Amino acid sequence: MTSASTRTLFEKIWRRHLVTAGERGLPATLFVDLHLVHEVTSPQAFTALAERGLTVRRPDLTLATMDHSTPTDPSIDDAKLRVLDPEGSAQLDQLQANCERHGIPLYAMGDERRGIVHVIGPELGATQPGMTVVCGDSHTSTHGAVGALAFGIGTSEVGHVLATQCLLQHRPNTYEVQVDGSLPEGVVAKDIILAVIAKLGIGGGTGHVFEYTGEAIRALDMEGRMTVCNMSIEGGARAGLIAPDEVTFDYLEGRPMAPSGEAWEAALEDWRSLPTDEGATYDRTTTIDGSALEPMVTYGTNPGMAIPIAGAIPEDRTIEPEKRASFLKALEYMALEPGQQLQGKPIDVVFVGSCTNSRYSDLLAAANVLRGRKVADGLRVLVVPGSDAVKRQAERDGLAQVFVDAGAEWREAGCSMCLAMNGDQLAPGQYAVSTSNRNFEGRQGAGGRTFLASPLTAAASAITGRVTDVREVLS
Amino acid sequence: MSARFERFTGTMAPLPIQNVDTDQIIPASYLKVTDRSGLASGLFCRWRYRDGDPEGERNAGFVLNQPQHQNARILLAGDNFGCGSSREHAPWALVGYGFRAVISTSFADIFRSNALKNGLLVVPVTGEVSAALFDAVAADPATRVTIDLESRTLSLPDGGEAAFDVDPFARRCLLDGTDQLGYLLKQAAAIGAFEAEHPSRLDTRSA
16 A cells, blocks of 8 residues: 555656545546547437536537548548448537537647547647547556556546546556566567566556556656557556656657647646656556566467467466367467467568557557568568558658558558458458457458568568568568 | 336246357447447348358357247347457347347356446346256247346246346436436536546547
8 A cells, every 4th residue: 555645656747637536335526627529429428418408518628539440541532431331420420510509629630739649649749748649549557658647438427527527436456567577689568568467467557547667667668658548448447647757757848739839838837747657556567677587479369368479379288277269269260380480471461550559659660670671472462551640640751651662551640450340451361470469359340350560570571461570671 | 227126037048158248249240330220130140141141041059049939028139248359239239129138147248337327137147047047048949037236136937036246326327217418417617626626638629
């Protein structure tokens, strides 16, 4: 237990957002500093408001974008989309109408600020240290990278926040995930989080908020920290936090929605008080040696089923008896065998994108591997930037040309093949190496099979057309 | 949305799979709806139907297609039910199909929260109770259990009872048939006072 004078980062943020503390079994009422909205999980919430004659309490703390079902094929315009995907198109229209009615800023198709909700929040400086940030999307945990308490909510709760700017919440427990040491070559943020989930299990963080600490975390740049926090939910934790530091402040300074001038100085002073106090304790703690990590790849149908890329799928006799049936069911879906090596497994598609790995540094990492090389014959490679801003920067700096020259498809920003709502999807039976966050059955298209990995591993695999250890390509 | 749950007695559909994610409960292709209707046909559709198509052939082996489980309104599932995406379409689909409750050893946080807001009771039980229920259903698909929210107990086929935990606030709302938004709206004065004391650093309309 933490004593009264020492608090964790989570406790500090929690306490300063309590409208009412909640007692005798009642939940706390937690104020929300930023509510992010997208087309898929909001329509029914706006309808609930309309049915009760309610308005949006704080449109100035609400921000909407279109990302989940938007086309990434540059040739599909509004008119084409209405024909190709009338349902998706209607959902986008409805978001536009809802935002207009309630005065919510919306980055619609064609807007230079548009992108994946978890990419544009930090990019615009809208997500800031010490804030509470919510969105009807489980990967809202991403924003914890700047030291904000950020978590996904359901559509009923989207309605609650629209109407009251508050949420009813029970206080979660805290879980320190300490990653020591420095990462070996070829090992990046994505490998850290896949290793964390493999260790803790996909329900390991249920009821908890992760705080990532340790030398390997501190050494990550902001975008790497976003990758780690993004997949907290895949470990069962609704939120993941990293204490703000100079890396955070350097990242935020000068961004459009970040404070400026005197307000910036005041914010800095406040943000420096946020990190967990010396002597504060967590409800649970785990430690991982970052210097012993290897590039990770998943073999099964949840993100916890991951192995070092040079390793083999576990033998079924090593799996606990009560988990064996689910393990074998996953391998049957993947058409893989216990004990099999993944390295060298032929693949059909490589997807570089998603709120996990579609930021500039992710694209740069992939481009550095692909530069001057060619995508393997017959392989489809999609590179989908996380935002319009990322896309423009990658085009200015020549990264887009590297991908195109290598034979990859360079697309418009959006969620794309991460959840395959927009037509970007695997065909039944296809294998993909994907930089996204979920390898669930059919996630990237009915019957599709996903190997989650880092942008480095994805790029290396794009060259060979097989699951490939990037260290072999780099050496 | 207000939803009520007091007590329910019925048979169970056994789904002995761990980590059932919300993409399996309802795939993303069903998320383009702008209301809550029409989701029942998509429930577990990739397992229920060959090619995942509700117009297509059924997978006879899947529990919801088995005649002995046709009328089950309680889902008996493996650990960590409802993990993954926050989509509330998952409980909407389960409720739309007719399920009143899910029994499991554990539930993902967001799914649990979403389910309780839609009258779908999540009933956490120990591994021992879970195993006994799976055994009982395997022996006799007509096995019935009673879930009593007032007393927070699950009556077991052997005549015993198992207590279960439920968020006391969600329980009160379900028993009374009141919704959580109403409770929040009554706090408008406290929210206003909080806003007055905590000026925001952000205006999303400024960029």
